Amino acid sequence: MSSFLISTVSPEGSDPVDLLIVDGVIQAVGEPGSLETPDDVTVVDGTGLIALPGLVDMHTHLRQPGHEDAETVDTGTRAAAKGGYTAVFAMANSKPVADTAGVVEQVWQLGQDAGWADVHPVGAVTVGLEGQQLSEIRAMAESRAQVRMFSDDGKCVHDPVLMRRALEYVKSFDGLVAQHAQEPRLTEGAQMNEGVVSAELGLTGWPAVAEEAIIARDVLLAQHVNSRLHICHLSTKGSVEIVRWAKERGINVTAEVTPHHLLLTEELVRTFDPVYKVNPPLRTDEDVMALREAVVDGTIDVIGTDHAPHTIEDKESEWSCAAMGMTGLETALSVVQKTLVDTGMIDWSTVARITSRRPSEILRLRDQGGALEAGAPANITLWNPAGETPVNPETHVSKGRNSPYKGMPLPGSVSATFYRGHPVVLDGELNSPLSS
Amino acid sequence: MKHLLTTADLSYADALSILDTADQMASVSSRSVKKLPALRGRTVVNLFFEDSTRTRISFETAAKRLSADVINFSAKGSSVSKGESLKDTAQTLMAMSADAVVIRHGASGAPQQLASSGWIDAAVVNAGDGKHEHPTQALLDAMTLRRVRARREDRPSTGMDLEGMHVVIVGDVLHSRVARSNVWLLNTLGARVTFVAPPTLLPVGMGHWPCEVSYDLDEVLAQRPDAVMMLRLQSERMNAAFFPSEQEYTRAWGLTPERVAALDAMDAPTVIMHPGPMNRGLEISSEAADSPRSTVLAQVANGVSVRMAVLFLLLSGDESTPSLSDN
Numbered sequence: 084m085s086s087f088l089i090s091t092v093s094p095e096g097s098d099p100v101d102l103l104i105v106d107g108v109i110q111a112v113g114e115p116g117s118l119e120t121p122d123d124v125t126v127v128d129g130t131g132l133i134a135l136p137g138l139v140d141m142h143t144h145l146r147q148p149g150h151e152d153a154e155t156v157d158t159g160t161r162a163a164a165k166g167g168y169t170a171v172f173a174m175a176n177s178k179p180v181a182d183t184a185g186v187v188e189q190v191w192q193l194g195q196d197a198g199w200a201d202v203h204p205v206g207a208v209t210v211g212l213e214g215q216q217l218s219e220i221r222a223m224a225e226s227r228a229q230v231r232m233f234s235d236d237g238k239c240v241h242d243p244v245l246m247r248r249a250l251e252y253v254k255s256f257d258g259l260v261a262q263h264a265q266e267p268r269l270t271e272g273a274q275m276n277e278g279v280v281s282a283e284l285g286l287t288g289w290p291a292v293a294e295e296a297i298i299a300r301d302v303l304l305a306q307h308v309n310s311r312l313h314i315c316h317l318s319t320k321g322s323v324e325i326v327r328w329a330k331e332r333g334i335n336v337t338a339e340v341t342p343h344h345l346l347l348t349e350e351l352v353r354t355f356d357p358v359y360k361v362n363p364p365l366r367t368d369e370d371v372m373a374l375r376e377a378v379v380d381g382t383i384d385v386i387g388t389d390h391a392p393h394t395i396e397d398k399e400s401e402w403s404c405a406a407m408g409m410t411g412l413e414t415a416l417s418v419v420q421k422t423l424v425d426t427g428m429i430d431w432s433t434v435a436r437i438t439s440r441r442p443s444e445i446l447r448l449r450d451q452g453g454a455l456e457a458g459a460p461a462n463i464t465l466w467n468p469a470g471e472t473p474v475n476p477e478t479h480v481s482k483g484r485n486s487p488y489k490g491m492p493l494p495g496s497v498s499a500t501f502y503r504g505h506p507v508v509l510d511g512e513l514n515s516p517l518s519s
Numbered sequence: 520m521k522h523l524l525t526t527a528d529l530s531y532a533d534a535l536s537i538l539d540t541a542d543q544m545a546s547v548s549s550r551s552v553k554k555l556p557a558l559r560g561r562t563v564v565n566l567f568f569e570d571s572t573r574t575r576i577s578f579e580t581a582a583k584r585l586s587a588d589v590i591n592f593s594a595k596g597s598s599v600s601k602g603e604s605l606k607d608t609a610q611t612l613m614a615m616s617a618d619a620v621v622i623r624h625g626a627s628g629a630p631q632q633l634a635s636s637g638w639i640d641a642a643v644v645n646a647g648d649g650k651h652e653h654p655t656q657a658l659l660d661a662m663t664l665r666r667v668r669a670r671r672e673d674r675p676s677t678g679m680d681l682e683g684m685h686v687v688i689v690g691d692v693l694h695s696r697v698a699r700s701n702v703w704l705l706n707t708l709g710a711r712v713t714f715v716a717p718p719t720l721l722p723v724g725m726g727h728w729p730c731e732v733s734y735d736l737d738e739v740l741a742q743r744p745d746a747v748m749m750l751r752l753q754s755e756r757m758n759a760a761f762f763p764s765e766q767e768y769t770r771a772w773g774l775t776p777e778r779v780a781a782l783d784a785m786d787a788p789t790v791i792m793h794p795g796p797m798n799r800g801l802e803i804s805s806e807a808a809d810s811p812r813s814t815v816l817a818q819v820a821n822g823v824s825v826r827m828a829v830l831f832l833l834l835s836g837d838e839s840t841p842s843l844s845d846n
């Protein structure tokens with residue numbers, strides 16, 4: 084029996100309430116001071132804090148199995164908890180690739196054992212992410228991991244026939260295909276966004292059209308076979324326009340944006356610091372603004388971190404040899420606040436929608452992303468929107484030190500994360516995992 | 520000036536100072552004893568991750584004429600693609616207490632990373648990085664153009680810039696660090712630049728560059744430019760569908776004997792430049808390369824003078840009037 088009273092906390096930014104958690108469930112919500120509490124209740128002072136449904140990340144690279152030097156399920160989910168996440172979707176580009184029931188069950192079990200957040204493995208669309216042959220999608224769906232989202236993320240399912248078949252196949256269990264939209268021939272050797280900066284720096288360009296052409300094709304395929312398509316990490320204004328058009332036509336497409344594409348631009352590449360090397364690449368100011376607008380009007384459904392930890396060796400090298408990717412779990416909500424809330428574009432209930440409710444709907448999660456009301460599973464993030472701290476990657480609990488926000492002051496901080504009623508983060512520090 | 524990484528951030532004053540110093544260095548090179556004690560006891564490391572005998576020898580000659588100790592460090596074939604080696608090599612160089620590192624690297628930005636990483640304390644000279652920049656090449660081209668102008672106007676080149684000169688740069692701009700370094704420096708020095716290339720070999724996003732762009736070499740040559748610089752066409756471009764065939768490229772964008780004859784016929788002042796090594800018969804014909812208009816050999820000689828000037832200015836610190844005396 085454990086119980087917590089979160090006092091005078093503001094649910095999604097509205098008037099303060101007391102929130103009573105008993106045995107993993109929100110037992111009652113009421114005016115401050117109005118709730119009857121068990122004798123041994125632990126009181127958590129929520130004054131000045133915003134309560135959000137626990138964050139759900141549709142796009143995390145946990146690196147295990149195979150790249151445990153960069154991250155493990157344990158360290159990655161610690162980072163998730165620290166960032167306010169109570170569920171993460173682990174992308175399939177591990178080693179071996181998550182393309183069999185065995186691998187997805189292993190990852191799922193590692194998540195259970197770690198106890199910091201729900202871990203939902205994403206299954207590979209094609210064997211070995213090689214884009215040649217469909218992997219055993221149904222076996223993964225029926226495994227203990229109950230995989231619903233399939234993606235070759237890191238690589239694009241570029242063969243149109245394979246993409247069509249995958250979209251059709253996942254319909255049998257209400258699954259979805261998440262596309263990393265990158266036309267491979269147009270991005271051979273690509274190092275950064277193709278445009279003004281790549282022209283000057285002499286780095287091979289990654290043109291916006293390589294993303295947009297795949298999205299345009301795939302929304303039409305999704306319409307043709309009447310299936311569910313999710314687009315990972317939209318990064319261009321043109322992609323926004325295509326997804327907006329598709330949604331207007333009633334095509335069943337959802338879209339994601341990363342925090343870094345909402346804040347950072349290609350200008351940073353002028354430093355040649357590989358911490359800014361990411362796929363899709365940082366784009367222009369105009370793209371950043373279009374992506375923010377797309378979150379506001381609902382064209383973009385969710386924030387996905389694309390948390391991609393790398394070892395120092397893989398990042399500390401010449402730009403063209405360096406690995407692509409940035410960490411993001413521990414800074415995501417701060418970036419959302421900075422780019423969307425502090426700019427007056429969205430309120431906290433929209434933050435709850437794009438970071439928790441909508442991803443939970445898309446993934447059909449029953450115990451995540453619910454309203455903060457009596458009877459709901461107690462997955463709750465307490466966010467302190469006050470203050471600004473320069474990011475110090477050395478203090479991150481992820482193994483990755485490749486944060487592009489190093490030294491940048493970012494607003495807000497996670498005060499506590501309740502995962503199934505257990506405070507995995509308390510007073511801004513990791514507390515203890517949920518014992519299984 | 521602590522490093523020489525790009526011409527994009529080279530000021531007018533610094534550019535002129537390098538060119539003026541290079542002219543003085545050229546007079547040293549024409550003496551019987553071609554050596555100055557200016558950098559005695561200083562160590563210059565030539566760090567070449569990419570083969571370029573010509574550039575390496577030019578820097579080596581420059582350093583030796585200034586009495587510096589030269590270490591040639593060829594890192595080609597080491598685990599560059601694995602990364603790491605740039606940092607490891609830099610730390611090795613620091614242990615050798617290098618005063619200047621001349622770096623040639625296949626990756627754009629490697630010299631800047633070396634200079635800003637904190638791995639090393641030495642002055643860094645970019646001897647060509649990826650498709651980014653090759654600043655000493657642009658400086659030697661500017662020195663060559665300035666001398667052409669000085670001779671033509673019969674006045675000393677000291678203090679002279681390139682105001683009003685029209686320079687045409689022809690060929691693979693997309694993959695060329697020479698083109699990038701030249702466009703910024705020529706603009707800083709007041710020259711007018713026209714790029715001529717097939718559209719496939721011009722970078723997307725160059726709209727704001729201080730230059731004009733044309734696809735028609737004959738039309739541009741008819742403007743009687745002061746110089747036409749032919750860029751080297753790398754053989755690997757042939758297989759990547761940038762143009763249909765070598766023959767077609769040469770017909771449209773090569774400096775053919777017919778085009779040289781046309782320049783002669785209109786008595787154009789145009790000199791013919793090439794950064795070398797040349798693909799004779801492809802971007803430049805032998806008639807063009809060997810014509811009296813050609814400055815190719817002068818460019819090689821000026822390369823040594825410019826590199827002497829750069830090493831001298833970087834290593835002689837803040838001294839406003841560098842001493843070039845023989846003691």
Ligand SMILES: [Zn+2]
Pocket residue numbers: 236237238263315316362363
């Ligand atoms: Zn991706």
